[in-house]
Amino acid sequence: MVDSQQQREAGTLRLQVFLSRSGITSRRQAMTLIQRGDVSVNGKTVSEPSFPVHGGEDVRVKGKRIAAPQYQYLMLNKPSGYVTTKRDPFAERTVYDLLPKTLSGVKPVGRLDKNTEGLLLLTNDGKIIQRLTHPRYNIEKTYLVRIKTLFKFEDRKKIEGGLFIDHKKTAPAKIESIQNKSGSSQLTLVIHEGRKRQVRRMFAQLGYKVVYLKRMRQGPVKLGRLPLGKFRFLADGEIKALRAI
Ligand code: URA
Numbered sequence: 001m002v003d004s005q006q007q008r009e010a011g012t013l014r015l016q017v018f019l020s021r022s023g024i025t026s027r028r029q030a031m032t033l034i035q036r037g038d039v040s041v042n043g044k045t046v047s048e049p050s051f052p053v054h055g056g057e058d059v060r061v062k063g064k065r066i067a068a069p070q071y072q073y074l075m076l077n078k079p080s081g082y083v084t085t086k087r088d089p090f091a092e093r094t095v096y097d098l099l100p101k102t103l104s105g106v107k108p109v110g111r112l113d114k115n116t117e118g119l120l121l122l123t124n125d126g127k128i129i130q131r132l133t134h135p136r137y138n139i140e141k142t143y144l145v146r147i148k149t150l151f152k153f154e155d156r157k158k159i160e161g162g163l164f165i166d167h168k169k170t171a172p173a174k175i176e177s178i179q180n181k182s183g184s185s186q187l188t189l190v191i192h193e194g195r196k197r198q199v200r201r202m203f204a205q206l207g208y209k210v211v212y213l214k215r216m217r218q219g220p221v222k223l224g225r226l227p228l229g230k231f232r233f234l235a236d237g238e239i240k241a242l243r244a245i
Contacts, residue, residue, distance in 0.1 A: 016049035021069035071125040073234040084111040118215035119223040146212035151185035
């Protein structure tokens with residue numbers, strides 16, 4: 001569930017970030033404007049760049065009202081057991097149960113299976129969703145895959161070269177690492193497609209059962225150390241990298 005700290009911070013931006021994300025200035029210039037006393041919030045001058053601001057507040061620079069940033073970008077470290085959908089008629093737990101209500105307008109960028117963990121990007125920026133999910137853009141995704149038997153060396157080529165799923169060959173993939181330990185294996189796999197249950201089905205084709213699957217990276221954005229079940233807003237650099245796709 002969402003903790004109170006996140007609840008308080010949801011939909012709130014630091015004044016400096018509010019100004020830079022609203023597109024009127026750079027982050028550095030926003031700092032200068034604030035420190036110079038050119039910025040007011042609800043009629044009062046604010047000279048603290050980290051002052052928290054909500055979308056509905058009256059923010060002005062030299063008296064001119066600034067519209068709140070339009071888009072929200074966040075990442076969630078999705079735990080197993082949550083479905084990537086907004087409403088589930090069978091009342092399963094959904095990823096929205098892990099977000100505050102104020103963020104209910106964001107949509108998932110692609111899907112993770114109920115039993116998959118890891119990086120799920122969410123945004124209300126349709127263009128970014130389209131770019132990250134459309135096959136034309138070839139966006140790489142990195143997964144950590146655990147199987148409960150040893151991975152056979154000769155299968156690497158098969159996975160990397162492509163396998164048939166629903167009569168269609170998967171695009172070339174890359175296995176970045178393989179660790180074999182006490183009868184089971186852990187692999188790092190990079191794919192560009194987002195077909196349904198793709199990783200599980202690729203391994204199933206070769207007779208392996210995936211017992212743990214976690215997405216670590218989606219395009220330029222990495223999961224990093226975000227704790228399981230928690231979300232955070234993307235940093236400006238991450239948003240910039242997504243927009244550059
Ligand atoms: N591939 C899968 O099999 N499942 C996921 O959730 C993501 C990729």
